[in-house]
Amino acid sequence: MGKPNRVIKLGGSAITCKAVPYCADLPVIRQIAGEIKDFVDGLVIVHGGGSFGHFEAGRNVPVRVSLTSASMEELNTILIREMAVRGIKGFPLPGRFFDLERLERILDHGMVPVVFGDIKEDGTIISGDDLTISIAREYSLTALFATDVDGILVNGQVIPELNEPHSLTNLPSLSYDLTGGMREKVRKILQNNINAMIFNGKKRGNVFNALKGERIGTLIKVSR
Numbered sequence: 001m002g003k004p005n006r007v008i009k010l011g012g013s014a015i016t017c018k019a020v021p022y023c024a025d026l027p028v029i030r031q032i033a034g035e036i037k038d039f040v041d042g043l044v045i046v047h048g049g050g051s052f053g054h055f056e057a058g059r060n061v062p063v064r065v066s067l068t069s070a071s072m073e074e075l076n077t078i079l080i081r082e083m084a085v086r087g088i089k090g091f092p093l094p095g096r097f098f099d100l101e102r103l104e105r106i107l108d109h110g111m112v113p114v115v116f117g118d119i120k121e122d123g124t125i126i127s128g129d130d131l132t133i134s135i136a137r138e139y140s141l142t143a144l145f146a147t148d149v150d151g152i153l154v155n156g157q158v159i160p161e162l163n164e165p166h167s168l169t170n171l172p173s174l175s176y177d178l179t180g181g182m183r184e185k186v187r188k189i190l191q192n193n194i195n196a197m198i199f200n201g202k203k204r205g206n207v208f209n210a211l212k213g214e215r216i217g218t219l220i221k222v223s224r
């Protein structure tokens with residue numbers, strides 16, 4: 001017990017309606033909560049900001065830090081509640097308090113850590129991608145990224161596998177995504193030398209299949 005065996009990032013693009021501030025995609029969150037049920041032992045969930053954290057972090061208001069933090073906790077609460085309705089014992093782990101000991105302690109208690117991208121007192125953003133990558137690296141896991149796209153698109157087509165930096169087609173990026181979107185995600189995965197899979201988490205069955213170990217979307221495979 002105590003050691004994660006799977007890590008999945010529920011991207012803000014998957015679990016929120018990215019273009020509408022504070023819009024949780026409840027049908028998708030409920031669908032995903034149902035699909036993780038069979039994998040709770042050793043599972044670590046991380047989630048991103050979507051139209052909660054990215055929206056608030058991008059606003060130039062004096063209460064930016066307070067509202068960014070509050071918005072992330074709000075999204076986290078929605079997720080944990082929907083999991084609880086299905087009997088899944090999620091436990092919040094805000095990015096600013098993240099460490100491996102704490103993560104393992106939550107697992108030791110038979111709960112699913114629900115780690116989330118966050119903001120520090122000084123306004124620095126903690127990216128859910130970075131948290132996911134560091135967990136995958138520490139425990140030699142494939143980092144699973146549920147997003148709103150079918151994988152990495154190059155010239156409009158999903159590429160099944162990527163092994164080296166590729167010139168990514170520049171899809172329209174959202175004005176309040178502050179942590180770099182897909183391009184940064186791929187760059188950091190490659191830089192950290194971990195395996196990862198990027199797939200569409202909004203599509204029914206994909207989260208279940210990814211957790212089961214099936215290959216969907218784009219696999220980023222590094223040679224070690």
Ligand SMILES: Nc1ncnc2c1ncn2[C@@H]1O[C@H](COP(=O)(O)OP(=O)(O)OP(=O)(O)O)[C@@H](O)[C@H]1O
Binds near residue numbers: 180
């Ligand atoms: N070449 C590309 N292939 C696939 N998606 C791309 C590409 N370039 C940009 N994107 C954008 O990347 C987005 C997904 O990455 P992003 O990091 O925004 O997702 P996320 O991790 O779900 O978000 P969050 O940071 O809110 O958690 C897609 O919505 C898509 O528009």
Ligand SMILES: C=C(C)CCOP(=O)(O)O
Binds near residue numbers: 072126
């Ligand atoms: C914007 C905030 C606070 C969270 C950033 O995490 P990400 O969505 O994983 O990049």
